[in-house]
Amino acid sequence: MPWNDNAGPGPWGSPPTNGDKDDAPRPGPRRPSGGPRDPQTPIDLNQVLEELTARVRGYFEGPDRPRAIATAASAVVALWAVTGIYVVQPNQQGVVSTFGAYSRVANPGLRYHLPFPIEAVEKVSVSEIRTTDIGGSGVDGGEERLMLTSDENIVDLAFSVQWRVSDAPKYLFNVRDPDSVIRAVGESAMREVVGKTALTPILTTGRGQLQLEAERLMQQILDRYDAGVFVESVQIQTATPPPPVIDAFRDVQRASQNAQSAANVARGQSAQIVQQAKGYREQVVREAAGEAARFNQIYDQYKLAPAVTRERLYLETMQRVLANSNKVIIDSKGASAPVILPPDAFRPKNATVVKSIDGDVQ
Numbered sequence: 001m002p003w004n005d006n007a008g009p010g011p012w013g014s015p016p017t018n019g020d021k022d023d024a025p026r027p028g029p030r031r032p033s034g035g036p037r038d039p040q041t042p043i044d045l046n047q048v049l050e051e052l053t054a055r056v057r058g059y060f061e062g063p064d065r066p067r068a069i070a071t072a073a074s075a076v077v078a079l080w081a082v083t084g085i086y087v088v089q090p091n092q093q094g095v096v097s098t099f100g101a102y103s104r105v106a107n108p109g110l111r112y113h114l115p116f117p118i119e120a121v122e123k124v125s126v127s128e129i130r131t132t133d134i135g136g137s138g139v140d141g142g143e144e145r146l147m148l149t150s151d152e153n154i155v156d157l158a159f160s161v162q163w164r165v166s167d168a169p170k171y172l173f174n175v176r177d178p179d180s181v182i183r184a185v186g187e188s189a190m191r192e193v194v195g196k197t198a199l200t201p202i203l204t205t206g207r208g209q210l211q212l213e214a215e216r217l218m219q220q221i222l223d224r225y226d227a228g229v230f231v232e233s234v235q236i237q238t239a240t241p242p243p244p245v246i247d248a249f250r251d252v253q254r255a256s257q258n259a260q261s262a263a264n265v266a267r268g269q270s271a272q273i274v275q276q277a278k279g280y281r282e283q284v285v286r287e288a289a290g291e292a293a294r295f296n297q298i299y300d301q302y303k304l305a306p307a308v309t310r311e312r313l314y315l316e317t318m319q320r321v322l323a324n325s326n327k328v329i330i331d332s333k334g335a336s337a338p339v340i341l342p343p344d345a346f347r348p349k350n351a352t353v354v355k356s357i358d359g360d361v362q
Contacts, residue, residue, distance in 0.1 A: 084115040091127040093168035096120070102173050124168040129232060132161045132179065134186050146242060147191050153199040157239045159211075161186045161218070162232040170228030181227060186234070189217040199241075207236050 087110055088094040094106030096113050097120050106113075106121065113119040135145040135158030145156050163182060165171045175181045193213045194202065202210060215234040222229050241249040302309040330339055 080115050084113045084119070086111055086113065086121055086123075088123060091125055092123045093126050093165075094121050094123050095168050095172055097122070102169055105169060122172060124165055124171060126165045126168060129162055129164050132163065132182050132186065133237075134159055134161065134183055134190070135237070144187055147194040149194055149199045149202065150196055151198045154242050155194065155199055155202055155239055156242050157190070157194065157202070158237045159186075159190060159214075160235050160237060162235070163229050164232060165228060166230040167228030170226055172228075175225060175227045178227065178229065181225065182222075182229065185218055185221045185225075186214075189221060190214045190234075193217060202239050203241075207239065211236055 086094070086106075088106050088108045090108045092108065094111060096103045096106055098114075098118065100120075103119065111121075113121050145158055147155055147157050149155055161182060171178055193210055197206060197210060200206075211234045215231050218234065219231045222231065240246065298309065298313070328341060
């Protein structure tokens with residue numbers, strides 16, 4: 001076959017020589033690079049690279065050199081131009097910069113920018129909720145956990161800030177290190193809010209209001225910085241007294257709770273006494289009003305019949321006086337000797353008679 005004939009150059013050029021002076025061909029047939037390969041024969045990579053280099057050099061050194069150079073340059077330019085194609089995801093904003101300066105914002109979809117180094121694009125997620133922890137975790141979180149309250153106490157406080165990017169160009173170009181800025185702003189805002197709040201609300205029921213005020217203050221500061229960041233929420237993780245004084249603080253809390261309990265009991269008793277006094281006052285006033293009305297009625301009757309009224313008053317008074325006493329009626333007619341009454345004649349009806357050992361009545 002022609003390709004196996006060592007006499008002619010063949011379509012792949014002349015066969016290699018053995019380096020002798022007479023340029024005698026090497027023994028054995030030459031296998032074409034594109035034909036089947038004997039599995040027992042290893043590939044000589046150096047030979048393949050030399051052959052490829054020789055072909056490229058021959059292509060550029062031949063009569064078609066200008067066209068080859070133009071084709072290669074066109075391929076390089078085409079590959080360079082293709083590098084400007086990029087895709088922006090639905091949850092992202094693409095920020096295009098020209099020679100490092102902000103140029104425009106690319107919305108989600110297939111987009112194109114001038115290749116590097118003319119333009120560059122940076123994709124920023126605008127829907128991802130990011131978290132920055134301030135104060136660390138555990139008891140030993142550093143000095144940033146210790147904050148001074150309005151009543152000159154110290155609270156050991158750790159919290160986290162949830163935030164997202166609201167404006168990608170501002171986020172990339174207006175602040176150098178957004179994470180460090182958010183951490184610094186969060187700590188500053190929390191210290192200011194804690195400095196206006198007493199210790200007890202921070203440790204008990206005032207955390208919600210504290211979080212809202214810190215979130216509002218953080219957003220105001222970041223807006224002044226024009227940082228392109230929106231604060232979603234501020235969450236207090238822990239709020240306790242400092243470890244060296246936590247035992248003493250708990251004792252104070254227990255004493256305060258006992259005092260509060262005693263005060264509640266005292267207020268309840270006070271309210272009960274006041275209520276009883278008001279009831280007694282109302283009773284006395286009503287009895288007095290009834291007596292006054294009764295007196296007025298008697299006075300009206302007295303003006304109509306004074307003698308009858310006087311006798312009636314006398315009889316009613318004697319009836320009230322003698323109703324509960326023993327009465328002894330003595331007919332004085334025909335009596336000549338003194339009347340001796342028994343000792344129990346005027347004793348109350350419900351009294352018991354007790355005799356002593358000597359027989360005396362007590």
